[in-house]
Amino acid sequence: MQQSDSQPRSVRDRYIDLLMSSLTRSLYLDEETHDVPLAEWEGLTSLDLDAEALKQALRSTSTRLTRRGGDPQRRQVGHDWPPTAETMVGIDRLADVRFCVESALADGVPGDLIETGVWRGGVTVLMKGIVEAWASDDQYGGTRRVWVADSFEGLPAPDATNYPADEGIDWSGVEPLKVDVDTVKANFAKFGLLDDRVEFLVGWFSETLAAAPIESLAVLRLDGDLYESTMDALVALEPKVADGGYVLVDDYGGWEPCRKAVDDYRAANNITAPIVEVDWTGIHWRTER
Numbered sequence: 001m002q003q004s005d006s007q008p009r010s011v012r013d014r015y016i017d018l019l020m021s022s023l024t025r026s027l028y029l030d031e032e033t034h035d036v037p038l039a040e041w042e043g044l045t046s047l048d049l050d051a052e053a054l055k056q057a058l059r060s061t062s063t064r065l066t067r068r069g070g071d072p073q074r075r076q077v078g079h080d081w082p083p084t085a086e087t088m089v090g091i092d093r094l095a096d097v098r099f100c101v102e103s104a105l106a107d108g109v110p111g112d113l114i115e116t117g118v119w120r121g122g123v124t125v126l127m128k129g130i131v132e133a134w135a136s137d138d139q140y141g142g143t144r145r146v147w148v149a150d151s152f153e154g155l156p157a158p159d160a161t162n163y164p165a166d167e168g169i170d171w172s173g174v175e176p177l178k179v180d181v182d183t184v185k186a187n188f189a190k191f192g193l194l195d196d197r198v199e200f201l202v203g204w205f206s207e208t209l210a211a212a213p214i215e216s217l218a219v220l221r222l223d224g225d226l227y228e229s230t231m232d233a234l235v236a237l238e239p240k241v242a243d244g245g246y247v248l249v250d251d252y253g254g255w256e257p258c259r260k261a262v263d264d265y266r267a268a269n270n271i272t273a274p275i276v277e278v279d280w281t282g283i284h285w286r287t288e289r
């Protein structure tokens, strides 16, 4: 399913290209606006203005200071939390999701696809778009489900007693990470991709993943940041990844608790399949049973 650069791109490839650049907003970066804290606004020093009075005036009129335009480099490598895009995963790692899904489908690897830790849902929207786009050439086309697993209320507080690697990492109050399930469903619907083969697992991974009625997985993607969240997902789901299926980890290179969970799990289960580095943080490996 991969094409060389010299071949003309099919309508299907162009659709997936468009989906990726839309989900990341890389197509509309010039229209993006970013909040600028007054203290960081360089224009302020060149004006004869009372910063405190300006701050009050902005607040009292519900006005925000914004800067136009996103940074293409940061979006490429997934280094920012975009204001409106459906995913914070950069284009390089999305291209890896595409590669792994298309490769698993082309090789007839049986099973569903899942991401654990979806935020606004963009990666799972991409998975669903690829599954639908390739359905007519996929021997399991029309039966594969895409599972969307998240608390839909952000990260759990760290449980340092059971997971010492997470000690001191408390992101449970980080509001931008809390995206409710109806918003994620609406994001699927926006792209015409919400149907009864998209399944939502709402709740903490420790309570939802093991009990989920998933028989087999062609693609398992982990993006829960913490040691606990990564380990819970691996223990519940990695044994269900079929021979030739892919395990993708978003935070391996850039986030020590996640890397430790993956290394601990692979060592405890004698997984020696080579790790492929995708970018500064993402990895995948192909399952050998």
Ligand SMILES: C[S@@+](CC[C@H](N)C(=O)[O-])C[C@H]1O[C@@H](n2cnc3c(N)ncnc32)[C@H](O)[C@@H]1O
Pocket: 086, 087, 088, 089, 115, 116, 117, 118, 119, 120, 121, 122, 123, 149, 150, 151, 152, 153, 154, 155, 156, 177, 178, 179, 203, 204, 205, 206, 223, 224, 225, 226, 228, 229
């Ligand atoms: C970095 S964000 C995921 C980014 C997303 N993959 C994307 O495409 O932009 C991490 C997500 O993991 C979820 N999460 C982390 N730990 C969790 C857990 N133990 N149970 C349920 N959800 C969890 C958070 O709610 C959050 O939505």
